[in-house]
Amino acid sequence: MSLKKLATVTAVALTSAVAMAGTATAELDLSGKTVEFVIPFSESGGSAKWANFYAPLLSEALPGQPTVVVKYMPGAGSTKGANWFQEQTYEDTQGALIFGSSGSTQFPYLLGDPRVRYEYKDWHVVLASGTGGVAYLPPDLAAKLDGLDASGLQDTDFIWGSQGATRLDLVPLLAWKMLGLNVEPVFGIKGRGDGRLMFERGEANVDYQTTSAYLANVVPLVENGQAVPWMTWGALDDNGNIVRDPTFPDIPTFKEVCEATPACSTEGDAWEAWKAFFIAGFPAQKMVFLPRGATQEAIDTYTNAFNKIISRPDFAEMSEPQLGKYPQMTGAAARKALELATSVPPSAKAFVINWLKEDYGVTLE
Structure with a gap:
């Protein structure tokens, strides 16, 4: 539904x-x-x-x-x-x-x-x-994007604060992999807010937050030039298709970024698994x-x-x-x-x- x-x-x-x-x-x-x-x-x-x-x-x-x-x-x-x-x-x-x-x-x-x-x-x-959820980058890494194509990030070594591979962080972890990114997760943080704090301190160079935390704590970082919104996980329309998040209609979805990145595909087992867990989460x-x-x-x-x-x-x-x-x-x-x-x-x-x-x-x- x-x-x-x-x-x-x-x-x-x-x-x-x-x-x-x-x-x-x-x-x-x-x-x-x-x-x-x-x-x-x-x-x-x-x-x-x-x-x-x-x-x-x-x-x-x-x-x-x-x-x-x-x-x-x-x-x-x-x-x-x-x-x-x-x-x-x-x-x-x-x-x-x-x-x-x-x-x-x-x-x-x-x-x-x-x-x-x-x-x-x-x-x-x-x-x-x-x-919803929004992924964001430091300005220097956001500058490597070619439109929606994330290929320019594939030579970057990413550090990311994560609660664990079997938590909701599974959704971004699989997205990073599908995009061909080299992301080293630091597992064991107690909440996504701790991941944001790692980003603010320069200990991590990619992060995502669910909507409420993004609006409260990341929008000020964006306004101060410390962070650049990259993509949302999206929302579902009446036919079960992934469409833009209604809270962030100007930010592309992971599906759009995936379609624009040659290493990524919106067909096959990885995509079907990602979509299923996105819907569940x-x-x-x-x-x-x-x-x-x-x-x-x-x-x-x-x-x-x-x-x-x-x-x-x-x-x-x-x-x-x-x-x-x-x-x-x-x-x-x-x-x-x-x-x-x-x-x-x-x-x-x-x-x-x-x-x-x-x-x-x-x-x-």
Whole structure:
């Protein structure tokens, strides 16, 4: 399902929510409580920006207006926090705990990473946020580009800060390879914000950030002449084709750059694998969950709260400068987005597992 179709489902869901506004429904009373919004990354990345955008709005929208506090639990590319959340139950937390996942949480799950001890089927999604990603370069390397053709970068030795080959960073890693670039990843950073800091300090000479972090932290670098936007990963149209990211319509997509670079091809196993993991990682890249055992009352309470936020007349004005122009999904649309984000074709999984083993010595068993 494309971003636009998901957005349509969301619009229908919101219309239904508004129509039911006068219907009495049981909701949690969270008066006097503190809701912990756990993010399994550091405070410097896109997930932190996303969570901190929603936290005060959620506090206002939830019954009883509880305090919503963002708590960071970085480690192991987000699997540490996700494994911790798997052990939590609704019975113990009573609606005062929510968890924010990202593509870097979804990819280890998709690939069967042995460190994964969490199961998405046990969790209850109440919001799914689409997003994008932008790759950028230092000005001296951007000058080597011949239009969209990246061939001029093939003699450059790149250093890049990465959370790990099985995280969301898989998407740019495979893109770098397809373009014929020599990129040496420095694995083990705790969040994409740490990769941006490496770029700022001159320790890395290529980077990418998801939309919220790019808008907040990289646009100033671009304005100061320290960075040049290179390409986005793109978005999906109604037919599943990759098109320009609606937040960055003036920046070419990886597909366009690939088509213009002789070493790269938008046909074959590598392309199909890249596209499958892009779809799994970005149209529903960030999601909010209640823990296992959540009651329908709790699910409805949080769903209604997010619906109130999304349907605010000023929501687009508030969200677009921080989150970009992407669907914010609840209800059936969020559940469909979760399905999209936690499944890839077996052929794409097999290609990626073999590539990770050959290029990085990563064995998933």
